[in-house]
Amino acid sequence: MNIEEIEKYLEENFDNLPEGCKQCVKGEKLVLFITGICNNNCYYCPLSKKRKNKDVIYANERLITTVEEAIEEAKLCSSRGVGITGGNPLLKINRTVKFLKALKKEFDDFHAHLYTTPETINKENLKLLKEADLDEIRLHPTKIFNEGYDEQYVKELCDKLNLCRKYIPHVGVEIPAIPKMENEILKLAEAIDGVAEFMNINELEFSEENYNELEKRGFLPKDDISNAIAESEETALKVIKEFKGDLFINYCPSILKDAIQMRNRLINRAKNVSKPYEVITEDGLLLRGIMIFENEDELKNMAEILDENGIEFDIFDNQIFLNPFILEDIIEEMKKQKFPITFSAYISELYPTSDHLEVERIPLITKKMKFRRRRRK
Numbered sequence: 407m408n409i410e411e412i413e414k415y416l417e418e419n420f421d422n423l424p425e426g427c428k429q430c431v432k433g434e435k436l437v438l439f440i441t442g443i444c445n446n447n448c449y450y451c452p453l454s455k456k457r458k459n460k461d462v463i464y465a466n467e468r469l470i471t472t473v474e475e476a477i478e479e480a481k482l483c484s485s486r487g488v489g490i491t492g493g494n495p496l497l498k499i500n501r502t503v504k505f506l507k508a509l510k511k512e513f514d515d516f517h518a519h520l521y522t523t524p525e526t527i528n529k530e531n532l533k534l535l536k537e538a539d540l541d542e543i544r545l546h547p548t549k550i551f552n553e554g555y556d557e558q559y560v561k562e563l564c565d566k567l568n569l570c571r572k573y574i575p576h577v578g579v580e581i582p583a584i585p586k587m588e589n590e591i592l593k594l595a596e597a598i599d600g601v602a603e604f605m606n607i608n609e610l611e612f613s614e615e616n617y618n619e620l621e622k623r624g625f626l627p628k629d630d631i632s633n634a635i636a637e638s639e640e641t642a643l644k645v646i647k648e649f650k651g652d653l654f655i656n657y658c659p660s661i662l663k664d665a666i667q668m669r670n671r672l673i674n675r676a677k678n679v680s681k682p683y684e685v686i687t688e689d690g691l692l693l694r695g696i697m698i699f700e701n702e703d704e705l706k707n708m709a710e711i712l713d714e715n716g717i718e719f720d721i722f723d724n725q726i727f728l729n730p731f732i733l734e735d736i737i738e739e740m741k742k743q744k745f746p747i748t749f750s751a752y753i754s755e756l757y758p759t760s761d762h763l764e765v766e767r768i769p770l771i772t773k774k775m776k777f778r779r780r781r782r783k
């Protein structure tokens with residue numbers, strides 16, 4: 407599926423999507439990684455070394471420790487809900503409940519969904535999640551994808567789904583589309599039809615951590631621009647085509663996460679955190695003009711000139727941050743008037759995230775620059 411096909415698919419199916427997906431697509435979900443601890447060991451687990459089996463908390467890309475930081479990140483991203491993920495959030499149930507209650511208290515009408523695996527579902531955990539007002543839960547039946555289809559395991563999964571339904575308003579199943587597993591996935595869909603409300607199938611993705619395990623099994627990247635695995639999409643779409651029951655099955659392509667969901671979240675955050683002189687790109691990144699001075703007096707002179715002309719800027723150490731296009735104009739004018747340029751200058755393209763990750767430095771040589779639209783990994 408390319409972007410146009412995904413946009414068309416979303417337009418046609420948006421109303422049927424689980425609420426958690428609706429907000430996620432619009433970039434309105436805070437991604438709360440509550441712990442990296444997990445008792446499973448899926449060969450396709452995409453978690454990075456910094457997160458896998460580490461008891462760390464992230465709100466979006468930001469490493470946090472407190473509820474207040476999670477609330478702050480939600481505000482900065484104009485989030486309207488939270489997706490609680492991990493690791494397995496239920497292995498840190500008290501922390502999960504503490505964060506969930508605090509977010510629900512802080513924001514009105516805040517939708518919450520949570521990812522977990524069937525083994526940790528029990529009455530005690532569900533009671534706590536209900537008290538904390540969890541709206542949606544998604545179970546990932548890992549055993550099927552690591553060891554093969556097992557009738558008894560799927561029966562137990564259905565029991566767990568039924569138990570979830572007693573406590574949580576919306577209950578679904580979420581799985582990776584492992585290439586060539588269409589028969590197993592179809593059997594699973596038939597078994598959970600009438601029990602789960604939806605099944606979400608993710609296009610299989612590789613990461614630095616799982617690449618070797620995927621390659622060992624003959625799974626290879628589908629192209630050199632995304633981190634999707636070849637034939638995963640075909641498997642998911644075949645399941646959707648051949649399934650004849652009532653269960654709503656949704657396919658979530660890797661590119662949707664990168665090009666639509668992540669982009670929307672960045673745009674939301676950029677709108678809240680950008681300085682008046684920064685430019686928001688169509689990908690939700692920030693463009694900032696930067697002058698670097700070796701001489702403090704020259705920096706002060708330039709700051710005075712900018713001030714006199716009503717140009718907004720910030721001074722950071724020996725640098726002046728200003729609008730990138732104004733910076734280009736200034737340099738052009740100085741060149742025209744053969745004015746000695748005593749600073750170096752570039753345009754910085756950076757993420758509006760808490761780490762301000764810089765993705766590119768564009769040296770200022772030409773006036774009219776085209777800013778490429780790039781896909782992030």
Ligand SMILES: C[S@@+](CC[C@H](N)C(=O)[O-])C[C@H]1O[C@@H](n2cnc3c(N)ncnc32)[C@H](O)[C@@H]1O
Binds near residue numbers: 444452494521522
């Ligand atoms: C990354 S997990 C995080 C939550 C939790 N650890 C779990 O596995 O349910 C969220 C969902 O992604 C799916 N998933 C796991 N590994 C994946 C991969 N390599 N590519 C695409 N989806 C994956 C699983 O179906 C899971 O429901």
Ligand code: SF4
Binds near residue numbers: 523
């Ligand atoms: S359940 Fe999730 S976090 Fe745990 S190993 Fe599997 S994919 Fe990784």
